[in-house]
Each structure stands twice: as structure tokens, then as C-alpha cells.
Amino acid sequence: MTNSGNLAGCEVEEKLRREPYSFDFFQAIRLLEKFRPERKSVGQFVHPAAEIAHFRAHPSLAFPASQIQDLEWPEDGPVRMLVNFMGLIGPEGVLPNPYTSLIIERQRDGDNTLRDFLDIFNHRIISLFYRAWRKYRVDVACERGERELFSRHLLSLLGLGTEGMRDRQTLSDESLIYYAGLLAQRPRSAQALQQILSDYFDVPVGIEQFSGGWYRLDPETQCRLSEENSDSGELGFGAVVGDEMWNQQSRVRIVIGPLTLERYADFLPDGQSFEPLRGWVRFFSNDEWDFELKLILEREQVPACTLGADGVSGPQLGWVSWVKSAPFQRDPGDTVLALESTKG
Incomplete structure (x- = not known):
């Protein structure tokens, strides 16, 4: 060369x-x-x-x-x-x-x-x-090796322009600079997140907004009939039966796939792509929403559930554990993982 x-x-x-x-x-x-x-x-x-x-x-x-x-x-x-x-x-x-x-x-x-x-x-x-x-x-x-000034300008658009904020993210600063055009948008859109993740990981990505989820109530906000002068005990105003409530707008689901088995394993919690994905989600959302990850595996890639098998095809309960007697007719998307919890 x-x-x-x-x-x-x-x-x-x-x-x-x-x-x-x-x-x-x-x-x-x-x-x-x-x-x-x-x-x-x-x-x-x-x-x-x-x-x-x-x-x-x-x-x-x-x-x-x-x-x-x-x-x-x-x-x-x-x-x-x-x-x-x-x-x-x-x-x-x-x-x-x-x-x-x-x-x-x-x-x-x-x-x-x-x-x-x-x-x-x-x-x-x-x-x-x-x-x-x-x-x-x-x-x-x-x-000419003079990229530092321009990089600092781009990082400033992302709120990372000062020296104390450099190289403190899960992701490299170079990766953030590459997508500065999408990250600098206000407000940040679901389409921008989809484009970043799809390009960065080179996989099909979809974003499902308002997927909803159950959230635990703090003890002081739970309904107790014995308490007096409490908003949580006022019928039609703050009374909630139980210790959890459904919030439709606070959770976003990221759908990745269909994937090969090897690529599917990368996005499991012990895979090499899981932490970078969490890093992207946290930086993009600034912890304003909860995210969950839905993985879809190609139907031809579904392994037989064999006890004692090693490697990516080995059974992992809830992750890689399908029992089948015939080829799948659809791409399984049963694996849903929490990426970041901001509300407990």
C-alpha cells in the first residue's frame, strides 16, 4: 500500500x-x-x-x-x-x-x-x-490535523462543548459528532432516533410510540381509607385502587429485526450491542421517557431448544428458548427487554 x-x-x-x-x-x-x-x-x-x-x-x-x-x-x-x-x-x-x-x-x-x-x-x-x-x-x-476546533463546535450543539463534558458518555464523542445533525434537532423526533439506530447498528429499526406501561405509585400517593384530608382518598379525584397505574405516553418501544441469530444475540443484555443501545437511548431522550426493546428473530434462524447446548443457540429462558416441532410460520418477536427505567 x-x-x-x-x-x-x-x-x-x-x-x-x-x-x-x-x-x-x-x-x-x-x-x-x-x-x-x-x-x-x-x-x-x-x-x-x-x-x-x-x-x-x-x-x-x-x-x-x-x-x-x-x-x-x-x-x-x-x-x-x-x-x-x-x-x-x-x-x-x-x-x-x-x-x-x-x-x-x-x-x-x-x-x-x-x-x-x-x-x-x-x-x-x-x-x-x-x-x-x-x-x-x-x-x-x-x-491537516486541525479537526479539534470544528469538533468542539459540533459538540457544543450537543451540550458537550466544555472540556469537563468530553468523553464522559457510554458512546464515543466521535459517534455523537457523526450524528450531530440529528441530535441537535429540537424537539428530537422518533424518526431521528430510528435513523440513528438503524445506521449505527446497521439493522432494521422501528419506533413504536405510546406503547404504555405500569408504574408503581409512591406509598404517600396510594389510597388509604383511614387517612383524612388526603387527595389520594378522594373519590373521583385522586383515588386509585392498587399500587400501580397505567401510563400510556411515557414508554417507547424500539423494534429491531428481523435479525440473524448471531445478530439477535448481540442485542441481548449480555451481548456487545446492548450497552451501546442503552447509551444512545439515554443520550437521545435525556431520561425523559422509558424505553423497551423488542427483538425479532428471522423464522429460519430459530434454533431447536436443546438442553446443554452452548453458544448463541443454547437455551436462555425468556431470550432464546423456543420449543418447536415444525418450522415457524412467522418471525418470532416475543423478546421484550427494558432498556432504561426512569420512573421506577
Whole structure:
């Protein structure tokens, strides 16, 4: 792989030398930075002789056919790049055309004084233009190892921008950054959760809202007929028979499957995907709802219940324990697991 990469880099550099006009300006500078890593990038507060390139405006009134007119590769010193855009003179220069015409006439007589003087400003203007372009390109920043600033911005959208909040989740910060676009939405939707889980685990995912569940009442809220002046004992107002109540809107069911047996086992409480799934659910919901997990196994993957069997096909009561005498006609979805309980 290393030899192939070096060979490809040599071929690209050779083409850049032969046909600079066929390259985009920004891409050409990025390549020069790769080919000459010992030199400084353009636009910094360093001596111009230490930079990777020196920019000059092309003194011509002809229509520019490319962004780069020519490249000169001195043995030592910056590459000299003749460009057809921006600058003070040339086809897209900001000075009136007579300045370009004057420079062309002086060049015919071998006098480059005015052109060299204006190129001092051309170089700085074009250098800052490149740095402004690079500043807001995430791929370029990561390429140069400068991803920290952008990552901090994305983590700030998720409430994790300060150092004390970094790397404290069950999930890696890189995973949260990858889905920052969905996680930053307010309010967060069931569709966003479905897209995140389906993409992260690479499995079919469905979200069933308002699945409901029983919740235990605190002792002080339970109905006791012997108590006086208690809201819990007032008929039609707070009286509840029993120590539990049904809440339809506080529980969400995540349905995953149909799955192969091996993938099914990953989402069981002792599987490698169970804790990451709980981490996603907790971070996404901020503990506002309870979640439960329903796993669906492919009917062809249902194992025979054999006592003493080992591995993922071994019987586990409530998880992997189907008794069958014939192939299943449906995908079994009997396994329902609690992911997070916020209300006891």
C-alpha cells in the first residue's frame, strides 16, 4: 500500500508540473503542501521565502482559460504560480485595464519593476483568499490535523462543548459528532432516533410510540381509607385502587429485526450491542421517557431448544428458548427487554 501510494503521488506531482492549467487552484495548493511538507503554508506571518508558493497575477487581457496559467519550480524557494484570477491586474484585476497594458509594454522592454511591485500585494491577497477558503472546509482541516476546533463546535450543539463534558458518555464523542445533525434537532423526533439506530447498528429499526406501561405509585400517593384530608382518598379525584397505574405516553418501544441469530444475540443484555443501545437511548431522550426493546428473530434462524447446548443457540429462558416441532410460520418477536427505567 505504501509503495502504491508513493507511486500515485509521484504521478500526480509530475502531472502538476507538466499541466498546471488542468488543476483547480485550491487543489494545486493542497498538493504542494503535501509534496513539500517542510515549507510553510501561504498566508501566515512568516518570511515569504519560507512559504510553499509565491503568487503572481498574469498580465494579460485575454479571456482566462484556466485558474492557473503557469508554474515554475525553482530548486530552492517557493513555487512561483501565475494565476488568472483575483489580483490587481490581469483579466480579472481590480485596477483599470491601462495598468495591465502598461505592464505588458514594459515587459516587452525587459522592465518588470511595476509588475514585481504589484505582485507583492497580489501574493498577499491571494494567500489570504486561500486561507479563508481552507478555514471553512472541514475535510481540509482534518487533512491537516486541525479537526479539534470544528469538533468542539459540533459538540457544543450537543451540550458537550466544555472540556469537563468530553468523553464522559457510554458512546464515543466521535459517534455523537457523526450524528450531530440529528441530535441537535429540537424537539428530537422518533424518526431521528430510528435513523440513528438503524445506521449505527446497521439493522432494521422501528419506533413504536405510546406503547404504555405500569408504574408503581409512591406509598404517600396510594389510597388509604383511614387517612383524612388526603387527595389520594378522594373519590373521583385522586383515588386509585392498587399500587400501580397505567401510563400510556411515557414508554417507547424500539423494534429491531428481523435479525440473524448471531445478530439477535448481540442485542441481548449480555451481548456487545446492548450497552451501546442503552447509551444512545439515554443520550437521545435525556431520561425523559422509558424505553423497551423488542427483538425479532428471522423464522429460519430459530434454533431447536436443546438442553446443554452452548453458544448463541443454547437455551436462555425468556431470550432464546423456543420449543418447536415444525418450522415457524412467522418471525418470532416475543423478546421484550427494558432498556432504561426512569420512573421506577
